[in-house]
Amino acid sequence: MHQKLQNIKNEALAQILSSEGREELDRLRTHYLGKKGVLNQIAGEFKKLDREQRVDIGRLFNDVKAAISDAFNSKNVGISGIPAGGPATSGSEIDVTLPGFPHPVGHLHPNTVVAREINAIFTGLGFSVADGPELETEEFNYTRLNLPPDHPARDLQDTLYVKEPEYLLRTHTSSVEARILAVHRPPYRFVFPGKAYRNENANASNTPMFTQYQGLAVGQGITLANLKHTLETFVTGFYGSSAKSRFRCKYYPEVEPGVGMDISCPFCNFKGCMVCKYRGWIEILGAGMIHPSMLEMVKLDPLKFTGFAWGMGLDRIAMTRYGINDIRALFNGNLAYI
Helix, strand or coil: CHHHHHHHHHHHHHHHHHCCCHHHHHHHHHHHHCCCCHHHHHHCCHHHCCHHHHHHHHHHHHHHHHHHHHHHHHHHHHHCCCCCCCCCCCCCCCCCCCCCCCCCCCCCCHHHHHHHHHHHHHHCCCCEECCCCCEEEHHHHCHHHCCCCCCCHHHHHCCEEEECCCEEECCCCHHHHHHHHHHCCCCEEEEEEEEEECCCCCCCCCCCEEEEEEEEEEECCCCHHHHHHHHHHHHHHHHCCCCCEEEEEECCCCEEEEEEEEEECCCCCCCCCCCCCCCCEEEEEEEEEECHHHHHHCCCCCCCCEEEEEEEEHHHHHHHHHCCCCHHHHCCCCHHHC
16 A cells, blocks of 8 residues: 555656646646545545554555645646746646736825935934824914914915815924923923915915925923934935035014024035025024913913924925925926936
């Protein structure tokens, strides 16, 4: 019985290996593994053996059957045109029931690539990534950011109202800052990239929909020096150690004092060009210490707690990274710009 099983195994493997086409392979499978196949006929003879022989022969029988089944499976994969490890380069037949091998299509948008890179820098500094609704209320888009109903800055925002005066498309990601202040208790640090909307005509530097990247930190003992160090760490981490930065005094309703941050123009390196308007510097963000009245709105004592916040145009950061001089190139689908 031992020798008989070994002969069946050797004969089956040789025939399977040399078979061509699915029809012949199916015939061999029926011959060896079918209900009336060779192996089932051998199994019918087990009742003639004593107990010890059945254990020994049964073990060998299972090994032979497994080897023949594996040979059929391997040959079947090869004939289907999908060899192990990937798609076949040749094959007479294709099994359309097998799952396909998807190919990646397209690539990440420049804004997405840049946002993920900036996220990595700030999460390394202990910031968490937050998000907020794009359909916002006047309370969080304006009132909680020191912009009362008669504030002239509201006119400059060119708001797109969905249902006036209740709902609007947020004009800046500062609305997420207002929501974080209302919900979380210090200390905390957050960054939040996202889209914003304003009623503007599209040109080389502005579009009705744009992307901002904002952050804030609130706690005890936070000063303008912490803000300066955080943003300088971002600039050197993103643009490289050779990048230069400077701060200028500016006014923003949400902060006091307020600053604007410029970086050395990556297009001309201080030689002057159209992008930097021949100044050698490009303003990339506005920042400052969170206004005490905003802390008081959420019942935080401004004598005990302080914080800083900043906001920058992510689109313009992506433009400086990829050498794009027209913001419309990020949204018009013309890959020649990228």
